[in-house]
Amino acid sequence: MHSIQARVLTAAAVVALPLALPATAWASSTSSSSGWTTYQGSLDPVTANKVTGSGHAMIQLSGDQAKVTVKASGLAGGASPHAMHIHIDGNGTCPKPSEAKDHNGHSSTNVADAMKDYGMIGTSLTTSGDNSAKSALAVKRFPSGSSVDYSRTMTVSSKVADNIKSGKAVIVVHGVDYNGNGKYDNVLGASELDKSLPAEATDPALCGALAASQMSSMPNGGAATGDGATQAQGPDTGLVAGGGALALLGAAAGGYALRRRSAGAR
Numbered sequence: 001m002h003s004i005q006a007r008v009l010t011a012a013a014v015v016a017l018p019l020a021l022p023a024t025a026w027a028s029s030t031s032s033s034s035g036w037t038t039y040q041g042s043l044d045p046v047t048a049n050k051v052t053g054s055g056h057a058m059i060q061l062s063g064d065q066a067k068v069t070v071k072a073s074g075l076a077g078g079a080s081p082h083a084m085h086i087h088i089d090g091n092g093t094c095p096k097p098s099e100a101k102d103h104n105g106h107s108s109t110n111v112a113d114a115m116k117d118y119g120m121i122g123t124s125l126t127t128s129g130d131n132s133a134k135s136a137l138a139v140k141r142f143p144s145g146s147s148v149d150y151s152r153t154m155t156v157s158s159k160v161a162d163n164i165k166s167g168k169a170v171i172v173v174h175g176v177d178y179n180g181n182g183k184y185d186n187v188l189g190a191s192e193l194d195k196s197l198p199a200e201a202t203d204p205a206l207c208g209a210l211a212a213s214q215m216s217s218m219p220n221g222g223a224a225t226g227d228g229a230t231q232a233q234g235p236d237t238g239l240v241a242g243g244g245a246l247a248l249l250g251a252a253a254g255g256y257a258l259r260r261r262s263a264g265a266r
Helices: 004-010 111-118 158-166
Strands: 037-045 054-062 065-073 084-088 101-103 106-108 120-124 148-155 170-174 204-209 239-241 258-260
Touching (some): 054 158, 054 204, 065 158, 084 158, 111 170, 120 158
Antiparallel strands (some): 037 204, 084 120, 170 204
16 A cells, blocks of 8 residues: 555554634533533634534543544545544633644644644544554554544543643544545645644544533434443554653654554554
């Protein structure tokens, strides 16, 4: 597989970003007798990236256990993977259209542009196996196609749980089709995460801040994708994020570094 699209599918893509979206005005949190508290948020399009899709996310949290549900539609279709993450330690918001910058002659928003808004990756919403930040690029274990119908119960770190409870957690879905040609290409240049990948593969598509909710179900019903397993031991991707998972590499560098996993680790 020599095409850009093939590399996207077999290598790895992404980090995720979002639209300036203040925490949705859900009512105060409600804990059930079983100890689960519900948090929800609308997933709005990052319009600077020519996205018109939409979605909704819900997390039911009890200690370090999280029942995560994501439903979305109107995404880039085809075989395109859509990496999804819970971002933490930022401002708990999504990027505004006014924050878009010039990328290859086009006004758009990439992952680095919006990092201050939603922060770094805390949890990877994979369909199976490891769900830590180490699996941020495990493309084969993220949903593909124009819609997402995802549900999985997983273990999250105490930091992720604290961000969810404090209103600083943001859900981001990646992968855009800026020029509407049905595939990831180089219209926006190379990804800042991996120069061998097109920016379309890693740019944020949908973004939504989570807030406590009195509702215990999705507005339009639940989802059913994923194996329901809890966190496994390690990622199965050929690329891993350098510096402990998609962390910004110093103010001077203002970017990211990715390294290939050694052949012996495969």
